[in-house]
Every structure is written in C-alpha cells, then in structure tokens.
Amino acid sequence: MGNATEKQTRKKLVAGNWKMNGSFDSNEALILGFLPEVDDLVDVSVFCPFPYLAQVAKLLQEQGVAHGAQDVSSKASGAYTGEVSVDMLKEFEVTQVLVGHSERRQYHAETSVAVAEKAVAALAAGITPIVCVGETLAEREAGQVEAVIASQLDPVVEHCAKFVENGAWNLVIAYEPVWAIGTGVTASPDQAQEVHAMIRNRLQAMLGTEVAQSTRILYGGSVKPGNASEIFSKVDIDGGLIGGAALSSDDFSGIIRAARG
Structure with missing residues (x-):
C-alpha cells in the first residue's frame, strides 16, 4: 500500500509524550534544548501533563511547535471528578490530544468505544486526536495482530466517519505495539511497516483512498535517534509518538533530524 509520491504528501510528525514526568525547571530546559x-x-x-499546559503553551508561543494533552473526557461538563473537557483544553490553546494510549486502556480500563467517543469530542472541538492502537506480545504471538488492531480502530472510524463528510476529518493514528513501549525492544522497521500498511488498507476499505492516503500514521515503541531514520523511511510510517526519548532534548532533537531526512 502506498508509494513514495503518496508518502511525500504526508508531512512527518514527531510527537513527544512526556507521560507523568516533568517539573517547571525540567520542562523549560527540555523545550529550550530541542527548539x-x-x-x-x-x-x-509535545504532550505534557495537565498542570503544565499553561507553562508549555507560553514557552512554545510562536515557536512552530504544537502542544497537546495526554487525555480528554468525552463529556462536555458535569459531575466527572478528575476529568478534563475539550473546552477546558481549548482555553490553553491545545490543538492536539492523545486518546486511547495503551496505558489508559490497561490501567484505566478504557474500551475502544470510549476511545472513539473521546476522538469524536476532540474532532467536534477542532482538536486533532492522536488515536493509539497496538497489540500485546501474547496477541502478536497468537497471530491476532490484525484482529486486535481492527477491534481498536473500527469503532473510532465508525464514530468519526461523519467528520469526513463535513470536511473536518483531522485524525492521526499511532501504532504502538504494547510489547515495545518503554521496554527497549523495538518492532523491526519491516514489522512496523506491515502493521502501518494494514491500518492504511483498513482506512481505505472503510473511508476511501483519499482519506487513507492523507491520514498520518505514527509509530511508537522505543524510537531513538539511532533507529528513527530507518523506521521513518518506510512508506506508510509518517513519524513517531515518542515516549522516553522525548524527555531528553538531545534524543528528541536527534529524532526530529531523522524525520527531516
């Protein structure tokens, strides 16, 4: 699926997920280091914890770097203690948000339908959702990769298809094999490409060629400066969702350089 000409129409995206890390001092040093x-x-x-959205927004003002949140509620407001709505995120000028990260699915029992509802809320508010999908090692070894990805992706596509019709489809997908997140183990470039192509084929079957070819699909799973160039060279890999390496300005800078080609 895909060819070099099609790939060039999709601008690379390097997204740093800080997870539950950061402080005022370390955030500033990190950002000034990679700018x-x-x-x-x-x-x-960059996707920072909620308490740092104001600081990060200020540091990145007019710097050409987007800042995002690591999660969002599908609800607009109400008695949902601890939740954060899209309207709250917009007050911090957030333009992107992660939804369905494997850690949210694992530790907070988020279902694929719940993830789809969050993606709908984000798109409706003009915020780009980066929807995370990926299989565990046991699922991969059992030959269930395609079935697992479909079970996670299909509800999102079904819920969000209406945004294609009104021209507001602005969704990014991140393929993160759970067995490669924070483990130091990385899917080989060919393994990653195979799943990325599978995802793009599925998008094409459900939404058509134009949407499939314009949607960016990122790879996440122990991406480092040393392996990023080879991973990003694959035709259906449009950048990376970076975890541990996003906390080092040197590493993150190296990955940005790799994406530049």
Missing part, C-alpha cells in the same frame, strides 16, 4: 531543531519541514508536538 533549535524545529523548522517547517517536520511537524513537532
């Missing part, structure tokens, strides 16, 4: 690598050839985003 010199930012240009208009690669899109760059």
Whole structure:
C-alpha cells in the first residue's frame, strides 16, 4: 500500500509524550534544548501533563511547535471528578490530544468505544486526536495482530466517519505495539511497516483512498535517534509518538533530524 509520491504528501510528525514526568525547571530546559531543531519541514508536538499546559503553551508561543494533552473526557461538563473537557483544553490553546494510549486502556480500563467517543469530542472541538492502537506480545504471538488492531480502530472510524463528510476529518493514528513501549525492544522497521500498511488498507476499505492516503500514521515503541531514520523511511510510517526519548532534548532533537531526512 502506498508509494513514495503518496508518502511525500504526508508531512512527518514527531510527537513527544512526556507521560507523568516533568517539573517547571525540567520542562523549560527540555523545550529550550530541542527548539533549535524545529523548522517547517517536520511537524513537532509535545504532550505534557495537565498542570503544565499553561507553562508549555507560553514557552512554545510562536515557536512552530504544537502542544497537546495526554487525555480528554468525552463529556462536555458535569459531575466527572478528575476529568478534563475539550473546552477546558481549548482555553490553553491545545490543538492536539492523545486518546486511547495503551496505558489508559490497561490501567484505566478504557474500551475502544470510549476511545472513539473521546476522538469524536476532540474532532467536534477542532482538536486533532492522536488515536493509539497496538497489540500485546501474547496477541502478536497468537497471530491476532490484525484482529486486535481492527477491534481498536473500527469503532473510532465508525464514530468519526461523519467528520469526513463535513470536511473536518483531522485524525492521526499511532501504532504502538504494547510489547515495545518503554521496554527497549523495538518492532523491526519491516514489522512496523506491515502493521502501518494494514491500518492504511483498513482506512481505505472503510473511508476511501483519499482519506487513507492523507491520514498520518505514527509509530511508537522505543524510537531513538539511532533507529528513527530507518523506521521513518518506510512508506506508510509518517513519524513517531515518542515516549522516553522525548524527555531528553538531545534524543528528541536527534529524532526530529531523522524525520527531516
């Protein structure tokens, strides 16, 4: 699926997920450390914990880097203690949000339908959802990769298809094999490409060629400066959702350089 010409129409995106890490001092040092690598050839985003949204927004003002949140509620408001709505995120000028990260699915029992509802809330508010999908090692070894990805992706596509019709489809998918997140183990570039192509084929079957070819699909799973170039060279891999390496300005800078090509 895909060819080099089609790939060039999708600008690379390097997105840093800080997870539950950070402090005012370390956040500033991290951002100032990688900003010199930012240009208009690669899109760059950082996803910080909620308490740091204001600080990060200020540091990134007019710097050409998007800032996002790590989760969002599907509800607009109400008695949902601890939740954060899309309207609250917009007050911090958030333009992107992660939904369905494997850690949310695992530790907070988020279902694929719940993830789809969050993606709908984000798109309706003009915020780009980065929807995470991926299989465990046991699922991969059992030959269930395609079935697992479909079970996670299909509800999102079904719930969000209406945004294609009204021209507001602005969704990014991140393939994160659970067995490669924070483990130091990385899917081989060919393994990653195989699943990315599978995802794009599924998008094509459900939403058509134009949507499938314009939707960016990121790889996440122990991406580092040393392996990023080879991973990003694959035709259906449009950048990375970076975890541990996003906490080092040197590593994150190296990954941005790799995405630039």
